[in-house]
Amino acid sequence: GQQVMQIPQYQHVQEGEDFTTYCNSSTTLSNIQWYKQRPGGHPVFLIQLVKSGEVKKQKRLTFQFGEAKKNSSLHITATQTTDVGTYFCAAFTGTASKLTFGTGTRLQVTL
Amino acid sequence: SAVISQKPSRDICQRGTSLTIQCQVDSQVTMMFWYRQQPGQSLTLIATANQGSEATYESGFVIDKFPISRPNLTFSTLTVSNMSPEDSSIYLCSVDHRGNFQETQYFGPGTRLLVL
Numbered sequence: 001g002q003q004v005m006q007i008p009q010y011q012h013v014q015e016g017e018d019f020t021t022y023c024n025s026s027t028t029l030s031n032i033q034w035y036k037q038r039p040g041g042h043p044v045f046l047i048q049l050v051k052s053g054e055v056k057k058q059k060r061l062t063f064q065f066g067e068a069k070k071n072s073s074l075h076i077t078a079t080q081t082t083d084v085g086t087y088f089c090a091a092f093t094g095t096a097s098k099l100t101f102g103t104g105t106r107l108q109v110t111l
Numbered sequence: 112s113a114v115i116s117q118k119p120s121r122d123i124c125q126r127g128t129s130l131t132i133q134c135q136v137d138s139q140v141t142m143m144f145w146y147r148q149q150p151g152q153s154l155t156l157i158a159t160a161n162q163g164s165e166a167t168y169e170s171g172f173v174i175d176k177f178p179i180s181r182p183n184l185t186f187s188t189l190t191v192s193n194m195s196p197e198d199s200s201i202y203l204c205s206v207d208h209r210g211n212f213q214e215t216q217y218f219g220p221g222t223r224l225l226v227l
Binding site (some may be wrong): 033 | 189
């Protein structure tokens with residue numbers, strides 16, 4: 001079945017540093033989604049990318065979809081303690097809107 | 112967006128017992144999904160709950176272990192049967208939402224289950 005891997009598994013940064021997580025798929029994706037899960041919380045939708053090479057920004061967050069539509073990245077500029085959580089990429093597989101989640105990257109931000 | 116509630120929010124259960132988790136949505140939705148998230152892990156789809164038909168289970172999950180009901184377009188239940196410590200996880204329901212040229216999923220707050 002389709003596998004979606006993320007690296008790194010965990011990253012610890014000082015507040016103000018940048019952070020990037022990478023998402024790689026074994027197959028070409030129709031689209032990619034990103035979710036954030038705060039500690040003790042549930043996944044919350046951040047964004048969807050559809051087009052090859054697409055780049056979208058949300059304030060300090062920049063999302064990119066690879067040209068071959070097999071990888072994606074999330075970059076956070078000048079991290080804040082509110083960015084703490086686990087970031088998942090996810091992709092629809094097959095039919096019936098089934099989402100396959102990536103392995104996740106846990107971000108820890110300290111002052 | 113959709114507002115989703117789950118009951119119970121957490122529970123501690125003895126092995127061999129069963130627990131039914133409820134998921135309520137504030138609007139009618141076609142598809143509801145049940146996920147399991149083991150400690151420190153990603154989300155794994157258990158099944159898709161369709162109103163008016165049997166749930167569709169993913170590889171590795173069977174109806175006898177995780178029976179699902181979907182009596183109407185706003186409600187679903189997942190039962191974790193004959194529990195063992197390996198079933199200790201967070202169980203999340205989600206709903207599919209389409210709009211603004213994109214398809215997203217909204218998640219409930221989750222049910223944190225510990226099996227002793």
